[in-house]
Amino acid sequence: MTNNRLDPIRQSLSSVLSPLQYLANVPGVMLDWSAEAFATRNMLELQNKELLRQQLVMSERLQRFEHVRQENERLRALLGSPVHMDSRKMVAEVMEVASDPFRQFVVLNHGSQTGIYVGQPVVDAQGVVGQVVEVSEFTSRVLMVSDTTHGIPVRVTRNDVRAIANGMGDIDQIELRHVAKSTDIIVGDLLVTSGLGNRFPEGYPVARVISVSRDDGQSYAVIYAQPLAALDRIRYVLLIWPDETKPFTLPNDVQELIKEAADKAAATVNSSDPQPQPVETTTTPVTSEVNQ
């Protein structure tokens, strides 16, 4: 159907033309700069206070999260499941340049010079934004989850039902296609990335279900969800490198605890069963595609 023979030409052309994009972005940057430069002391104080308050709330939440994360890791280690890794991240700024009016793109101010690659997941503070589809030297283009050609494998947090969320060309709506009418999805369900398809890492929030209709005239349930990321007014996004991971470093006492528990478990197994059977694990391959 499609071939990529023109991609190198396109990439070099877009590298050559990227100064034009930076130039077109200048008025927006100037506006931002003037807003910052002429901010009154009062405004800054207000903003500062609000940020301090937010930071306090967040750090409290982080403390709890840290506790839960460690607990989760300990349990995972006991089960022998792979421990979740921390991946490399980078903040990028959205350049304000016009894109194709029929598509849903944003342009970022980083390119292959900073190691951005095609297919890279992009998130913002609230949820998944989309994925990188085009990289030039100094800019890159992100296809948002709301584009008609974008699909993202998701999972309902409440009951782990899996589905694929497709964009509809509407900035504030995506749909779950081919979901059986009997599937348990209700309004208000949170959809997070399922990690299937190997493009988006698992567990990032994507959207919240806003309407479910099970019309007898339709073959499938018609389910719409609203993306959590503020797609129409994103300024900063987070680029993730899911493959470049480093393990969370566990505190020493936790590591000792884990070792102790493992030794104890081994000891009980040996005493009760003189000939331990090799444990066979079977994995069912699950395939899912991000249709591009």
Next chain:
Amino acid sequence: MSAHIANGRLVVWLTLFIGMMFQIMPLPKMVEAWRPDWLLMVMMYWAMALPHRYSILTAWLLGVMLDVLLGAHLGIRSLALSLVIYIVVLLCQQLRNYPRWQQSLLVACFICIYHAVIFWVQFVVVGAAPFNVDMFLPAISSLFIWWWVFWVLRNMRRHYKVR
């Protein structure tokens, strides 16, 4: 003489690139749909004034660049631009002699054709784009801006003696 020609080329390409920059400049959400087609208008002027120099090939090249800048499939805008410029080159003798209001009406028609072609190719290639009359709004804004574009570019052409 050769200095003149080089100078003229520089002026033309400069105006074309300024047009392209205006085309991708950020606009507030409210007026985004009304964005005039700067690049097409500038290109139309030069095709009308100097059809032997700037015509379909130039339009095609600019179209490819615009496609790259907008992230569209390569060739959509180059097809639409070169088609419109072909019509303009065919009619350039009449267009030059029309009164300004008639000229701007025709320009609006051309811009409608341009957007219709883009929509059609997009529909065939990408699919599932809903038809929306909003896509013809740029024709209305361009109708008024054409007067200004024409005036500026003609003065420029005369001042720099672009031939």
